[in-house]
Amino acid sequence: MLSIAIFFLLASVYLYSLLGGADFGAGVLELFSSKSKKEETRNLISKAMAPIWEANHMWLIITVVILFNAFPEIYTRISISLYIPLIIMLIGIIMRGTAFTFRYYDAMKDGSQEIYSKVFTASSLIVPFFLGSLLGAIISKKIMLHPNTFWQAYLAPWLNLFSISIGVFVVTIFAFVASVFLIGDSHDVATRDRFIRKSKRTTFIMVASGGLVFLSSYLEQNDFTQNFLSNFYSLSLIALATTTLPYLWSVLKKGKVWESRIIAGAQLLFIIAAFYAVYFPKVVLLGDGDALTLLNAAAPDKTVSALAWALLFGSAIIFPSLFYLFKVFKMSKTISVVKDH
Amino acid sequence: MYKLRKTEKGAGLIVGGIPNETTHETEYGIYIPNMLSFLAYGNFTAEVKGLNDFPKANWPPIAVTHLPFQAMVGLGVAMALIGIIFAFLWFRKKEYLFNRKFLLLVALATPFGFLAVEAGWMVTEVGRQPWILYNILRTSDAVSPVPGQVFHLIIFSFTYILLSFAAFWLMKRQIQALEHSEQGGKQ
Numbered sequence: 001m002l003s004i005a006i007f008f009l010l011a012s013v014y015l016y017s018l019l020g021g022a023d024f025g026a027g028v029l030e031l032f033s034s035k036s037k038k039e040e041t042r043n044l045i046s047k048a049m050a051p052i053w054e055a056n057h058m059w060l061i062i063t064v065v066i067l068f069n070a071f072p073e074i075y076t077r078i079s080i081s082l083y084i085p086l087i088i089m090l091i092g093i094i095m096r097g098t099a100f101t102f103r104y105y106d107a108m109k110d111g112s113q114e115i116y117s118k119v120f121t122a123s124s125l126i127v128p129f130f131l132g133s134l135l136g137a138i139i140s141k142k143i144m145l146h147p148n149t150f151w152q153a154y155l156a157p158w159l160n161l162f163s164i165s166i167g168v169f170v171v172t173i174f175a176f177v178a179s180v181f182l183i184g185d186s187h188d189v190a191t192r193d194r195f196i197r198k199s200k201r202t203t204f205i206m207v208a209s210g211g212l213v214f215l216s217s218y219l220e221q222n223d224f225t226q227n228f229l230s231n232f233y234s235l236s237l238i239a240l241a242t243t244t245l246p247y248l249w250s251v252l253k254k255g256k257v258w259e260s261r262i263i264a265g266a267q268l269l270f271i272i273a274a275f276y277a278v279y280f281p282k283v284v285l286l287g288d289g290d291a292l293t294l295l296n297a298a299a300p301d302k303t304v305s306a307l308a309w310a311l312l313f314g315s316a317i318i319f320p321s322l323f324y325l326f327k328v329f330k331m332s333k334t335i336s337v338v339k340d341h
Numbered sequence: 342m343y344k345l346r347k348t349e350k351g352a353g354l355i356v357g358g359i360p361n362e363t364t365h366e367t368e369y370g371i372y373i374p375n376m377l378s379f380l381a382y383g384n385f386t387a388e389v390k391g392l393n394d395f396p397k398a399n400w401p402p403i404a405v406t407h408l409p410f411q412a413m414v415g416l417g418v419a420m421a422l423i424g425i426i427f428a429f430l431w432f433r434k435k436e437y438l439f440n441r442k443f444l445l446l447v448a449l450a451t452p453f454g455f456l457a458v459e460a461g462w463m464v465t466e467v468g469r470q471p472w473i474l475y476n477i478l479r480t481s482d483a484v485s486p487v488p489g490q491v492f493h494l495i496i497f498s499f500t501y502i503l504l505s506f507a508a509f510w511l512m513k514r515q516i517q518a519l520e521h522s523e524q525g526g527k528q
Contacts, residue, residue, distance in 0.1 A: 083487050091500060098504060102511060107518030154487070 001305035005070040006281075006294050008311045009063065014272055016059035018177065018265055021170075023056055025178025027096065027124020028171060029198065030117070040191060042117065046104055048185035055325060057093070058318075062311075069307045073297035074283050078134070081143045085130040085158050092130070096123035125171060132170030136163030139279055141222060144287045162224070165209070165216035172209045173271065176202040180248070180264035184257035196252050203245060210271075227278050237274035241267045399471060406468040409460035416457040423450050 026045045033041045067075040079086060096119070103116035137143065137158035147153035157163070179199035186192045217224040228234050244267055251259045282291040298304060423446060430437050437443060473480040484490070 080485060080487055083485070087493065087496070091496070094500060094504075098507065102507070106511060107515045150488070 001301065001308045002070070002295075002298055004308035004311065005066060005298075005304050008308075008315075009066045009070070009294075010276065012059045012062040012066065014269060016056070016063060017170075017173070017272060018268055019056040020059060021128070021174040021268070022178045022181045024124050024128045024171075025174035025176065026182060027121050028128070028175045029178055029182070029202075031121035031125055032175075033198075037194065044182060044186055044191065048182055054097070055322065057097075060093075066307065066311075070299050070304050071283070071292075071294065071297050072299055074292050077143065077284050077292060078138065081154065081157055082134050082137055084154055085134045085137070089127050089130045089134070092123040092127040095119050096127060099123065128171045128174045129167040130158075132167035133158045133163040135170070135275075136166030138284045139224065139282075140220070141285045141287055141289075143284060145290075160220060161216040162213070162220040162222060165212045169206075169209045169213050172202065172206040173268065176206045177264055177268055180252070180260055183252065184261060192255065199252065200249065203248075207242075224278065228274075231278055233277035234274040237270045237277065241270035241274070244270075401468050401470045406464055409463040409467075413457050413460040413464060416453045416460070420450060420453050420457070423447065 026048070030038065030041050030045055064075075067078070099116045099119035103113060103120060106112065106116070140157060140160060140162050142157040142160065144152055176199065179195055179202045183192055183195045183199065186195055214225045214228075244263055248260060248263045248267070251263060279285065279291075281294040283294060283297070284292040286292070299307075426443070427438075427447075430443065469475065471479050471481065473483045
């Protein structure tokens, strides 16, 4: 039963990175797109995201619920030691959703659109950054059970080079996923070519910022790089993610939308799995050398199996309906394009 | 949630009134004999446990629980009465349905439902104090050790106040845009 809970935890983290990540990444792309093309990018993003962006946050909620129920110690540790990035993330998610909805539905398209866009793009950058720094913090070995100062307790874990570099890395991964996903949503050749170029650029930036993670691990003198390089699974997964890049580009060139989406999704899976593998089943590495793992921090069997059953029954409802949602909004794009013109 | 001081069989219900925090008596209320026993157990003579039978350390704040409870019930009754008036007018005096005073009454009652829900929420949340998990965990033991909780309260209150104003502003613009398109035709 515990393995079911662990499976759903890892799966929902992955799905949030994939689907929520594509949404955040779209905002990041808008933020960094050239002024002349901003309007075009904005319209494309609105069209692609509008119907389903709320559904994607479900995975974050499921992640939190699984942690809360099945791994309460991990939940407690994260929400105490990392409450500052968590609060910033939360407010960012609220602001982002609000601004996006307002921009889309406001009956008057005037100067206020600029404000909505600023809030939307800024929070699209802030949320994944702090999500990443939070993920960096839990493996940075800087979380103390008995801290002496405020700095040690609430700031040091995430306010260091290593955690920040993972924050940057997560932003670039999300931008990469979004750029590949949006290619399929663009319906004229010029925009499509622009997004193909964009996704090549984001790939390079992603790889470079991945390098920064290892560099910062060296500068912070933690054993992440060492563990990563000596872990067979991590190495082979990263090798897989890298070697499939040329394949992705050739598929992009041919304009095969669904193939490129699936490959980008698989590459994201490889990257995340490579990171999971380094310390699995440890989740929170503590300053004193101890760790909270998915095994030692688990709730009593009764709680875990109740949750596992709930997840199994729930997914029997959620997955078909999600599939239907995507089918309706994503695959019928051609029809809506015809209607728009 | 309803406040009863002493354990008794066939307990009565006090409608309205103001709880006195020092004497723990409810003043100026209307007393309905045996009603509380009926509401709680469906039996006019059932025994209802009073507050005095619980240790004082486990008492919820009485006034904060009692007043919203009265408000919730009062609002519910008011809404039911308006419904009855409406049904009466519908069947008997249809011409009064669009009477200005009746429409004003209906308009005034618009927020009643929301207020009743909020009041009920206060009753349950305050009424279960000092427990966050009844008889298992006290709220005071469940608080995060993170310092500066008051800032969280301020930040989130501010966020939601901001969002409420934004929602009002947005609704106003929707209506304005509608009027505009009605005046100028579809543009």
